[in-house]
Amino acid sequence: MVGFLGANGAGKTTTLKMLCGLIYPSSGQVLVAGHQPQRRHPDFLRRITLVMGQKQQLIWDLPPMDSLRVNAAVYGIPDRVASRRIAELSDLLELGEELTRPVRKLSLGQRMKAELLAALLHEPEVLFLDEPTLGLDVNAQLRVRQFLAEYNRRTGATILLTSHYMADITALCPRVLLIHQGQLFHDGPLDRLTSRLAxxxxxxxxxxxxxxxxxxxxxxxxxxxxxxxxxxxxxxxxxxxxxxxxxxxxxxxxxxxxxxxxxxxxxxxxxxxxx
Amino acid sequence: MGRYWRTLRRFWGTALATQLEYQLNVLVELLAVVLSLGGSLLLLSLFFGPGRELGGWSWNQALIVQGFYTVFDGMTTAWLRPNLGAIVTYVREGTLDFVLLKPIDSQFWVSLRTFAPAGLSEVVLGLGLAAWGAHQSGVVLTPAVLVTVLLMLMVAAVILYSLWFLIAATSIWFVKTWNATEVLRALLASGRYPLEAYPAPLRLLFTLVLPVAFLTTVPAEVLLGRASFPLLALGIVLSAGFFAAARSFWLFALRHYTSASS
Amino acid sequence: MRIFGLNRRIVRALLGSQYAHMLEYRAEIALWALSGVLPFIMLSLWSGSDARSQLGLDGVALDRYFLSAFLVRQFSVVWMVYAFEEDALLGRLSPYLLQPLHPLWRYVASHLGEQLTRLPFAAGIAGVFFLIQPQAFWIPSLGGFLLAWIATWMAFAIAFLLQSLIASLCFWSEKATALERLLFLPFLFLSGLLAPLTAFPPAVQAWVRWTPFPYLIDFPARVLSGDPVDLAAGFAAQLAWVGLLLPLVLVLWRAGVRRYSAMGA
Known part of the structure; x- marks a missing residue:
């Protein structure tokens, strides 16, 4: 699990998007899971996921379950497998009947958890999380954090995380990247960053x-x-x-x-x- | 292929479920369909009367044109407007990113994501009206004519979709192009009436530049057994050309989106 | 001095800021102007049709009627209910309600600002029309022009009040804007935008005159194109509709705001 730090406008989101293949690099080359992201090859897309704290992919008027079924179809996951994964993940996320209530009636924390579920249904190997705890209350932040730690432990997936809340990074990320003024300022454990800065x-x-x-x-x-x-x-x-x-x-x-x-x-x- | 079918079923299943959340809207839409058709017929009737024709078309023949127009208007309501109108929202809210990260064709997604069932009633009414007009005009429906009509309706649907898509795709650049589709709608309204009712310069415009003629007049002529083969061939070529243009424009727009946005 | 909560300074500030705002959207407004070409399509149909004789508009009178219909429509388009819906959705409404100025004035000002932005585009389209149909060119008399201007503004007022009525209903049901669609359809067919009122059978005409629709396009367009028209009856009907709708809107709006603030939304 890697934490990704930088000031507002330092280029965190841009970098994440580049790693997903949503933005083409103007020079140089990007390689994620053995693929060039900007080709957005289906094999590549099946292995990654992107969660953005301030944007949502769930259908607003419908329960998350409907969006999950759409995603299952899009990723070609058989219904039986999808149901099993939904059961597992919702257990981990402590989501129950929220999955059958319209998204617009969910709290921000419940919505974020459902977003995570939707993003993880296809068991991606690489997770790009852009501010997944943005705007959540302390409790919900903690819940999301615990989930990510557990998910990482169980699946061994690579997680790249940006967050405004240092607590997310300190709690989750043994490795931290810090970009500053367009340069990679630090790459390594968090305490080494601390001793460098102070x-x-x-x-x-x-x-x-x-x-x-x-x-x-x-x-x-x-x-x-x-x-x-x-x-x-x-x-x-x-x-x-x-x-x-x-x-x-x-x-x-x-x-x-x-x-x-x-x-x-x-x-x-x-x-x-x-x- | 199977995955696309399954996805499409899921898409439309959720669309239906969304509609059921707003039942009042469905009712209003249905009422709007009836009002709109009533108004159109009233307006059309103004052009007719004892011994009067519209561009050489009788009342019953013009009903076929009006019927096909209603079909395509319904198609616009049911399919094009809800989907292609949402491209703007995808861009503005940044959710296009999610679409692009799905292992499925993005044009497929944005074109077929949802549908509005109320438009289907218009399609059915339009088909009924066209059938009635054809019956009253003494059309004898042979299998060959039926197949050709269906083919030309397909051609028309492809042209209509491509025109809409071309314009809707520009919202990747200009977030506010939604009203460009309003210009298109206004111009497409000319398809309510037979092409021959318009002056010559407009006829040319509606055949080659903005092929409204192929939406309504040509299928109606096929039904009346007076369409010429070169015209049908032109329609097929045009629809293929417009579709290819729409596809390559989308890919071009995406290249722009992925190179410039942040 | 304040009239309806307005004084000169407020009016100037409102109009100035809304005009500047609308100028930002000129490309969009140009497209809106262009999407009003329907009267020209209908003109080309009516010109060549057998049914033309029953319109009572000979020669260039028909050209002038439809051009006038286009212009009247350009300067009486109302989109208030959509702006209102967006404001309500984005939570911009609450601060407006707190200001010591009726929020409807804000929408009036933004419409006027938009009309001003639209002016050059509408004039451009009219110019193209005269290039194609030079024989239809005419300059209305000053008096006729002023009357047409007033009639158009009255049409705008009626349309604006109708939409405000629907917007007030939004305080009760968030989907009230769907009603706008139902209002637009009879407007489209009966206002004179697609066919002059005289094209309709006499029975329909008599009935339509009891609706607000012909006073939105047909009447102002005839005043502008210089057709013989019963000015007194037309203006009286316009005034009557404004007089009927205005108190209704104010009452409904006040009740709606009370409900809105009671809900604490």
């Missing part, structure tokens, strides 16, 4: 007694000092040494070591425009 750890201290600023010399960069509350930034390489020294020098009531929140870091990267 090479320092945040250390928060609560002391028993106030200490002067000079007392922290040589312990890293002092961010703030307010009575007993101290915020430090420390190089990871010297973290253990610094922590030991702190515990030695001060009476510490509480101590926390944090990575700076990843969405804040990425947000800063996008705001600054460059590093």
């Amino acid at each position: 090479p320092e750890r945040h250390v928060r201290l609560e002391l028993e007694q106030p200490a002067p600023a000079e007392a922290f010399n040589g312990l890293g960069h002092l961010d703030s000092l307010e009575n007993c509350e101290v915020n430090l930034r420390v190089d990871p390489a010297s973290l253990t040494r610094v922590l030991a020294q702190i515990l030695e020098r001060f009476e510490v009531r509480d101590l926390e070591v944090n990575d700076p929140p990843i969405d804040q870091l990425i947000g800063e990267l996008f705001r600054q425009g460059s590093l």
Whole structure:
């Protein structure tokens, strides 16, 4: 499962569409599952799927079941097989009688789950998900996330995911791609991206007694000092040494070591425009 | 092929189910069909009277033309308008992407996705009217004539579909071309009346440029046993040409869509 | 000073913005103008038909009648119910309802803006018509032109009120726009757009005169083309229809808005 990050307008959706074969690359070559996407060969199309959080393929006035039957026919899935898959997937998605209620009467979360079901009916090997949790409440986001993790575990399908919610990415994606100003900025695990963007750890201290600023010399960069509350930034390489020294020098009531929140870091990267 | 058949059955099954969600609409549509046919007949009757003809066509013969026009108007309501009118929506809402990602021909999808059953009543009424007109004009229906009429109706259907499709496909570029089909509708309305009722320049226009003549007048002439073979051949050639044009225009439009949009 | 909630500044701002908006859609409006060619097709039919003599329109009078019918239609087309439906669907209606101006005025302004955008295209089509039929060319007298203008605006007012009536019904049923189709059909056949009213049998004519339809096309077109026509009776009928429809629309609209806000939609 790969998370795909980038600022608004960085080209996430464009890239996804290119990978699906909806947009032709102006130069270079794309290869997905051994196919050139822009040919949109039926064999290729049967192996991929695209879910877009802000667009829907289900028929608005009818229950999702009808759209599912249409998809089964389009993908040439025999009825028996289709029914079995629908049963399996709806079980995973916790969809029941929602499948027989008109789409327009479903909540956004139920609708998204039904969209996922419709997109996965043909058991694609590659899933392109563009903002699948857009606009959902926290609960529904969590449900969708759990489903994707489970689906990925069961089928081993490749999933490429873009999302505005960092929680989606942190929860699901061991590998993260970040595009920035048209360039691939990062490709690898999320924590490596964090250490690249913010090479320092945040250390928060609560002391028993106030200490002067000079007392922290040589312990890293002092961010703030307010009575007993101290915020430090420390190089990871010297973290253990610094922590030991702190515990030695001060009476510490509480101590926390944090990575700076990843969405804040990425947000800063996008705001600054460059590093 | 079997997959396409099955898909088509599913398409129309869902279309029917959608219609049933709005039963009042079906009722209104049916009423509209009756009103429209009544109005058309009233209007047509204004041209006739004792000893009066329209371009050499008698009242009963003109009824055949009117009947065929009603058939194709019904076809437009039942099939062309709901499907091809939706291309604009596909483009505007970006759902064309989903269509293009299905392992099925996209023109098949956008052309046959749905249908409006109310239009079928118009088709039936139109066929009835044409049959009545033919009967009153003393037409004797031989198998050969029947086959030719059906063939020419097919030709007409292909021409009508291709014209609509050509215009509807331009909505890939201009999201607001829906009213271009209104221009087409206005011009096609000329098919209500026999071609001979129009002045010569319009006759030429309606035969070669916008082949309205082949929609109604030519099938009616076949039924009356006075169509010439070259004209039929021209109709077949035109329909093939228009269909090929519609197909290649769609592929061209898709190339544009996939290269420019985001 | 405010009349019906309007003052000069509001009128100018509304018309100006709507005209600018409509200019954005000029290609679309040009196509709409072009889709009004039906009267010309009917003219070519009537000109060559045996039934022509019963129309009471000799020589160029028939050409002028259908050109006038085309022009009147161009400047009295109403699409209010569709705009309203879209606004309701996209949730734009609620802010309009909050403004201290009757929302119908907004639609009136957008129609007037559209008519202004349409003007050059309609004039162009009329120009082509005169190139093909130079003998039909005529310049109406100033008085005749002004009367025709008023008659066309009255026709527009009647058509607009009819559609507003349907739009008000949308507050109760979301599919009320289907009714517009049922209204359009008798309009199409009985208004004089496809055949002058005099073509109909006397019994039908007498009956049709009790409907609003002939006052939408036939009457203004005859005024514009300079046919002898009973001006007093025509304008009286137009005024009567406006007088009948206007209070009906206002009452129904107010009830609809009350229902709409009660539903909290």
